[in-house]
Amino acid sequence: MAADRTDRTRYAFVVASNRLPVDRVVDEDGNEGWRHSPGGLVTALEPVMRANDGAWVGWVGQPEVEVPPFDNDGIHIVPVPLSTADVEEYYEGFSNDTLWPLYHDVIEHPSYHRDWWNAYKRVNQRFADQIADIVEQDGVVWVQDYQLQLVPALLRELRPDLTIGFFNHIPFPPVGIYAQLPWRAQILDGLLGADVIGFQRHDDASDFLRAVRHIKGYTTKGSTIDVPVDDPAAPRSRKGITVRHVEARHFPISIDAAGFEEIAHRPEVQERAREIRASLGNPKTVLLGVDRLDYTKGIRHRIKAFGELVEDGRVAVEDATLIQVASPSRERVDTYAALRDEIELTVGRINGDLGVIGHQPIAYLHHGYPREEMVALYLAADVMLVTALRDGMNLVAKEYIATRFDNDGVLILSEFTGAADELKQAVIVNPHDIGALKDSIQRAIEMPRRERSTRMRALRKRVRENDVARWSRSFLEALDRHAPKGSRIDPDATADAHREAEDDGMSIFDEGAQTARAAEDTREARGA
Numbered sequence: 001m002a003a004d005r006t007d008r009t010r011y012a013f014v015v016a017s018n019r020l021p022v023d024r025v026v027d028e029d030g031n032e033g034w035r036h037s038p039g040g041l042v043t044a045l046e047p048v049m050r051a052n053d054g055a056w057v058g059w060v061g062q063p064e065v066e067v068p069p070f071d072n073d074g075i076h077i078v079p080v081p082l083s084t085a086d087v088e089e090y091y092e093g094f095s096n097d098t099l100w101p102l103y104h105d106v107i108e109h110p111s112y113h114r115d116w117w118n119a120y121k122r123v124n125q126r127f128a129d130q131i132a133d134i135v136e137q138d139g140v141v142w143v144q145d146y147q148l149q150l151v152p153a154l155l156r157e158l159r160p161d162l163t164i165g166f167f168n169h170i171p172f173p174p175v176g177i178y179a180q181l182p183w184r185a186q187i188l189d190g191l192l193g194a195d196v197i198g199f200q201r202h203d204d205a206s207d208f209l210r211a212v213r214h215i216k217g218y219t220t221k222g223s224t225i226d227v228p229v230d231d232p233a234a235p236r237s238r239k240g241i242t243v244r245h246v247e248a249r250h251f252p253i254s255i256d257a258a259g260f261e262e263i264a265h266r267p268e269v270q271e272r273a274r275e276i277r278a279s280l281g282n283p284k285t286v287l288l289g290v291d292r293l294d295y296t297k298g299i300r301h302r303i304k305a306f307g308e309l310v311e312d313g314r315v316a317v318e319d320a321t322l323i324q325v326a327s328p329s330r331e332r333v334d335t336y337a338a339l340r341d342e343i344e345l346t347v348g349r350i351n352g353d354l355g356v357i358g359h360q361p362i363a364y365l366h367h368g369y370p371r372e373e374m375v376a377l378y379l380a381a382d383v384m385l386v387t388a389l390r391d392g393m394n395l396v397a398k399e400y401i402a403t404r405f406d407n408d409g410v411l412i413l414s415e416f417t418g419a420a421d422e423l424k425q426a427v428i429v430n431p432h433d434i435g436a437l438k439d440s441i442q443r444a445i446e447m448p449r450r451e452r453s454t455r456m457r458a459l460r461k462r463v464r465e466n467d468v469a470r471w472s473r474s475f476l477e478a479l480d481r482h483a484p485k486g487s488r489i490d491p492d493a494t495a496d497a498h499r500e501a502e503d504d505g506m507s508i509f510d511e512g513a514q515t516a517r518a519a520e521d522t523r524e525a526r527g528a
């Protein structure tokens with residue numbers, strides 16, 4: 001929980017995301033401290049941040065908490081405060097009850113409120129002001145995700161000298177759906193303030209380019225957009241108008257594959273995996289689902305399919321258990337609270353109707369777990385179920401593969417995840433088709449060892465080669481090509497640098513950080 005006041009004020013490289021890479025924790029004596037949050041984004045950017053002496057701008061995750069900038073394990077942290085109203089209107093409202101459902105195929109109905117839009121503008125402006133204050137002349141800024149889509153243009157207005165990147169971690173919807181948004185043109189204008197706009201999938205980038213053509217009327221050629229500018233020194237387009245060139249393409253995010261495999265090799269983690277199986281009565285097959293409790297994840301579909309397989313007698317209750325981890329998320333948003341009720345009712349019914357003494361079909365856990373426990377769960381699972389109805393990437397699918405150094409285990413993967421574009425040797429499913437999903441689950445349970453191994457070997461090769469270091473490097477290299485005065489950052493900071501930092505005692509695999517985050521979500525849900 002090392003935290004020192006930083007005396008630096010300007011940085012050549014700045015990352016901004018809604019949440020900071022650290023969680024605020026308060027111990028039993030009321031002392032405040034910070035722990036690394038072990039999320040994928042932190043793992044991806046940490047080596048680049050260290051190599052470039054970068055700063056990270058974001059929210060501490062709790063309302064009405066004002067913290068001055070500080071250094072945490074070599075990363076300069078610059079908190080942006082949010083009031084209770086900001087959290088309700090910008091985070092829970094516009095980000096997670098307007099944009100989130102709209103960008104995820106309108107699985108739930110998006111709510112459009114002008115007050116929420118005003119809060120979104122207000123908070124995006126606050127982020128832009130904060131970033132503008134701390135970046136060096138000609139610096140590089142990388143803005144993350146849908147909560148901050150107005151920041152690139154607001155920042156360019158304040159600091160035209162900067163090179164600005166934006167990465168969208170969630171899908172970008174087809175223009176027919178995106179067009180519902182009352183503020184569709186303003187959001188596109190916000191994003192087009194960036195030099196490079198990154199998406200998870202090729203289709204997301206194509207949908208974005210189409211929206212730019214249809215809604216803004218701008219010309220695109222391949223992945224390049226001509227954005228008109230009022231600057232006589234700017235290049236001219238084929239139509240003879242002065243333009244800025246903005247690049248929009250896909251950069252699929254990944255994980256620290258070697259880091260996950262290293263944890264999986266630890267004897268105590270393997271022992272924990274055996275313990276998990278034993279505690280379920282050593283069934284022949286353990287199936288696993290791990291998700292934030294979110295309606296995009298298809299948890300209902302998976303539970304229904306598995307319950308029906310047991311009910312039909314195609315799977316014996318003594319032979320198979322589904323562990324479903326549903327970690328608490330955004331619990332003050334009504335759709336999330338309703339989903340929790342619905343899932344818990346369904347799990348209760350299935351266990352009540354189909355369970356026998358000593359064997360329940362579903363082991364349901366409403367908790368968040370640290371990384372070591374996640375890896376033990378992955379090692380314990382014969383079948384991993386990723387049945388999202390829409391998902392930007394789904395890192396869980398890649399983590400399962402990375403841990404299976406035994407080349408065993410079967411991944412069932414929804415075709416509606418970004419991961420499905422890459423992980424072709426998984427058992428690919430349409431989660432809406434419950435009949436086909438049941439067949440796929442049965443097939444996975446019965447798959448011969450040789451086929452499991454062939455598939456897993458190919459999947460592991462893919463995940464190892466396309467790891468998170470490659471993701472950040474390829475994005476930053478693209479951004480570097482847009483820097484007018486040449487390179488300001490070193491995009492080539494590798495995962496090795498990251499592991500060296502760990503050897504120095506700066507581990508990102510900080511036990512308890514996820515649990516602390518989950519506890520925090522729960523406190524938030526209670527209104528604390």
Ligand SMILES: O=P(O)(O)OC[C@H]1O[C@H](O[C@H]2O[C@H](CO)[C@@H](O)[C@H](O)[C@H]2O)[C@H](O)[C@@H](O)[C@@H]1O
Nearest residue numbers: 019040145169170253329330391392393394395
């Ligand atoms: O910050 P929260 O509101 O608690 O939500 C957690 C994060 O959820 C989303 O994750 C996405 O990014 C993953 C990594 O690129 C990707 O694999 C996944 O498909 C996405 O859903 C969200 O985009 C983040 O901003 C949130 O912090």
Ligand SMILES: O=c1ccn([C@@H]2O[C@H](COP(=O)(O)OP(=O)(O)O)[C@@H](O)[C@H]2O)c(=O)[nH]1
Nearest residue numbers: 040292327367368369370374394395396514
């Ligand atoms: O109890 C949990 C549940 C999830 N995760 C991590 O949370 C991330 C979830 O990322 P994903 O892309 O699958 O979905 P998201 O929640 O970002 O939409 C993965 O790194 C998981 O290992 C975790 O550490 N503990």
